[in-house]
Amino acid sequence: MHKASVAAAVGAVALFASGSAWAGKDLDSIKARGNLICGVPTGIAGFASADSQGKWTGLDVDVCRAVSAAIFGDSEKVKYVPLTSQQRFTALQSGEVDILSNNTTATLQRDTALGLDFTAITYYDGQGFLVPKKLGVKSAKELNGATVCVAPGTTTELNLADYFRANKMTFKPVVIEKVEEIRAAFFSGRCDVYTTDSSGLYATRAANVPAPATADDYVVLPEIISKEPLAPAVRHGDQQFADIVRWTQYAMLEAEEYGISSKTVDDMLKSDNPTIKRILGVTPGMGKALGVEDKWVYNIVKQVGNYGESFERNVGMGSVLKIDRGLNKLWTQGGLQYAEPIR
Amino acid sequence: MGWLRQNLFSSWGNGITTVVLLLAIAWLLSWFVDWAVLTAVWTAPSGQDCRGHGACWALIHEKYRYIFFGSFPYEQHWRPLFAVLAMLAMLILSADRRMWNKRLLWIWSIGSATTFLLMFGQINISSSLIFFLALVIGAGGAVLRATVGSPIEINAWRALAGIGVAGLALRLVGLFPAFTLSIAPFSYVETSLWGGLPVTMILATYGLLFAFPLGILLALGRRSNLPLIKSLCVGFIELIRGVPLISLLIMASVMLPLFLPSGMTIDKFLRALVAVILFASAYIAEVIRGGLQSLPKGQFEAADAMGLTYFQKTTLVILPQALRVVIPPLINTFIGFFKDTSLVLIIGIFDFLNTANQALVDPKWAGFPGEIYLFAAFVYFCFCFSMSRYSKYLETELNKGTRR
Numbered sequence A: 001m002h003k004a005s006v007a008a009a010v011g012a013v014a015l016f017a018s019g020s021a022w023a024g025k026d027l028d029s030i031k032a033r034g035n036l037i038c039g040v041p042t043g044i045a046g047f048a049s050a051d052s053q054g055k056w057t058g059l060d061v062d063v064c065r066a067v068s069a070a071i072f073g074d075s076e077k078v079k080y081v082p083l084t085s086q087q088r089f090t091a092l093q094s095g096e097v098d099i100l101s102n103n104t105t106a107t108l109q110r111d112t113a114l115g116l117d118f119t120a121i122t123y124y125d126g127q128g129f130l131v132p133k134k135l136g137v138k139s140a141k142e143l144n145g146a147t148v149c150v151a152p153g154t155t156t157e158l159n160l161a162d163y164f165r166a167n168k169m170t171f172k173p174v175v176i177e178k179v180e181e182i183r184a185a186f187f188s189g190r191c192d193v194y195t196t197d198s199s200g201l202y203a204t205r206a207a208n209v210p211a212p213a214t215a216d217d218y219v220v221l222p223e224i225i226s227k228e229p230l231a232p233a234v235r236h237g238d239q240q241f242a243d244i245v246r247w248t249q250y251a252m253l254e255a256e257e258y259g260i261s262s263k264t265v266d267d268m269l270k271s272d273n274p275t276i277k278r279i280l281g282v283t284p285g286m287g288k289a290l291g292v293e294d295k296w297v298y299n300i301v302k303q304v305g306n307y308g309e310s311f312e313r314n315v316g317m318g319s320v321l322k323i324d325r326g327l328n329k330l331w332t333q334g335g336l337q338y339a340e341p342i343r
Numbered sequence B: 001m002g003w004l005r006q007n008l009f010s011s012w013g014n015g016i017t018t019v020v021l022l023l024a025i026a027w028l029l030s031w032f033v034d035w036a037v038l039t040a041v042w043t044a045p046s047g048q049d050c051r052g053h054g055a056c057w058a059l060i061h062e063k064y065r066y067i068f069f070g071s072f073p074y075e076q077h078w079r080p081l082f083a084v085l086a087m088l089a090m091l092i093l094s095a096d097r098r099m100w101n102k103r104l105l106w107i108w109s110i111g112s113a114t115t116f117l118l119m120f121g122q123i124n125i126s127s128s129l130i131f132f133l134a135l136v137i138g139a140g141g142a143v144l145r146a147t148v149g150s151p152i153e154i155n156a157w158r159a160l161a162g163i164g165v166a167g168l169a170l171r172l173v174g175l176f177p178a179f180t181l182s183i184a185p186f187s188y189v190e191t192s193l194w195g196g197l198p199v200t201m202i203l204a205t206y207g208l209l210f211a212f213p214l215g216i217l218l219a220l221g222r223r224s225n226l227p228l229i230k231s232l233c234v235g236f237i238e239l240i241r242g243v244p245l246i247s248l249l250i251m252a253s254v255m256l257p258l259f260l261p262s263g264m265t266i267d268k269f270l271r272a273l274v275a276v277i278l279f280a281s282a283y284i285a286e287v288i289r290g291g292l293q294s295l296p297k298g299q300f301e302a303a304d305a306m307g308l309t310y311f312q313k314t315t316l317v318i319l320p321q322a323l324r325v326v327i328p329p330l331i332n333t334f335i336g337f338f339k340d341t342s343l344v345l346i347i348g349i350f351d352f353l354n355t356a357n358q359a360l361v362d363p364k365w366a367g368f369p370g371e372i373y374l375f376a377a378f379v380y381f382c383f384c385f386s387m388s389r390y391s392k393y394l395e396t397e398l399n400k401g402t403r404r
Helices: A002-016 A026-033 A059-072 A088-093 A108-112 A156-167 A177-189 A198-207 A239-257 A273-281 A286-290 A298-301 A306-314 B002-007 B012-038 B055-068 B079-093 B103-121 B127-144 B151-173 B197-222 B229-242 B244-261 B268-294 B297-305 B310-325 B327-347 B354-361 B367-396
Strands: A038-043 A079-083 A116-118 A123-125 A127-132 A146-150 A171-175 A193-197 A216-221 A228-230 A234-237 B124-127 B180-183
Touching: A026 A038, A026 A059, A026 A239, A038 A059, A038 A088, A038 A198, A038 B012, A059 A298, A059 A306, A088 A234, A088 B244, A116 A228, A123 A198, A127 A156, A127 A198, A127 B180, A146 A156, A146 A177, A156 A171, A171 B151, A177 A193, A177 A198, A193 A298, A198 A216, A234 A239, A239 A273, A239 A286, A239 A298, A239 A306, A239 B012, A273 A298, A286 A298, A306 B229, B055 B079, B055 B197, B055 B354, B079 B103, B079 B197, B103 B124, B103 B197, B124 B127, B124 B327, B127 B151, B197 B229, B197 B268, B197 B327, B197 B354, B229 B268, B244 B268, B244 B327, B268 B310, B268 B327, B310 B327, B327 B354, B327 B367, B354 B367
Parallel strands: A038 A079, A146 A171, A146 A193
Antiparallel strands: A116 A234, A123 A228, A127 A193, A127 A216, B124 B180
């Protein structure tokens, strides 16, 4: 009987352990599998959330859709795996997901010690301040002596203290753990200022202002006091796949820069501009160099849109969040989004 | 009138308390009715149109399918719906005492097969799994029927186990060709797309189904005279009870993949289910141990005196009595675990509570947590309340014999 139970245990392990070692390269296994496994957050308004039909939408989701369009010519060949912030790095390291598009700030520690590769920055976030309009404050420099609502134990709290000290101002912190409670405290007037990443401030302002007040009664101040560059991450070891992810982002930016959008892309195929011809693969070569179809940018823009379209649709003026593009404007318009040229 | 005077207005003090409380209740109720019914918004194109009114039930109207079934392909939502109905039917049928015999086996086999066929859409049974099942069933039959079955029956069980072992061995050295038995009426839907009520129900039902026998074994092991078995069981129970369920889930989802060879992944849902089973089994073991200890020593001695083996003594004399005693605390444990399964949200599995949470994130509909949580609470209450009523019914039913 003991032998039988040992055999049973071995059998059970063998049965439930599915999947086999991959063929060395992430890109090969993605192509062989026929879909991209994408680690997304478990729900951040505008960046990744499931709609009423259970379909994932958002800025982080569009990154995965664009990569899928580049590799497969079809933006729908993505399997989304929602990951909490504790799980996300392990999931990427262990091969559970191919790419992490998870509102992750690129930092040195994560890039090196965790064995990740951050590709191009998809969203420049940073800590900001939300205040009621009736305070009449126009700049964070006028916040001397203010009561500030902030979450404990985060870099947010440290940045706040640094900023006020550097500007020789004082503040009274109201430290609250849960984000719903912070919002409630702020809107009920327990504190004058709420500080967190500015995308979070816009989301709060757009969706959580209690009636009868409206979003227009609150303003996000122009000062950004920390750097939170959000970028998709892939595992070390497959440079070609990392290249595709990076150049997918650049392609979306280049498309916007040259006025190629999902509506105009078909007309643009007839354009005489040599740069546009190169980008859209009318002049072949670029896609081949990257290891994808020459029509890759056409597929991305046609199915997902350029960066500006994706931004406006998910978090910008076309969405409920109404986030100002700010740092995420193209470099030609005074922002930081600067793509390496496709040539 | 008399009752009123006696119980509510027996003195001035009591009278005032009654009036004040009644007024408070009326005030709260009128506020609630106003919010939830009179000024509520029942349909709206988006969350923005709900603002400034009472409850936004339009949100539930918009999101209920997502809350119940999560990311399961939208046009196929009838599958999780019927899976939930199959599970409910299975549970309700097995709640009936008249079914507590071999029929139970049939109910669960058919119910489970229906549920998983609907959820997965396709079931592929590899040859190894068939042999493995033959081995388990054969070995199980041979042991369980060892003292009661006829020699022919025992040999049949042994033969079945033998076929399993031989088949697995041949598969292992590669002599036996691999084949897969496919039942594939629908499109395949993997567990990462499952969500909502079916996930909660599968985790709770199958978690407890497997935890229950494991718990019985652990409870018996803990009272064993063999020191090794005893210490192993005590160690397991104390270890599991000494850590929170969340840490087990995190272990299963974050630590385990790091120890596996790269590229090998075990389904996340299965990992969570195993964690729930291990956790529940330790608690069930302790509940059952309570039942075992409540039996008078005479029962054990009488069984020994009749010359029953340990196995016969346990299955025929001890367990039937012990389990009857512990039914109320067992159901209490079950209710607890039904709710505890919502902890899987920390490892990114979308159970019922988590899909409800998700519905809050959609920027178009954000900002109505009260409505969503009330709705979720209502659904949980329906399940837990019916379990608690059933436990009450069972208690009176099983104590008929001892009541005078």
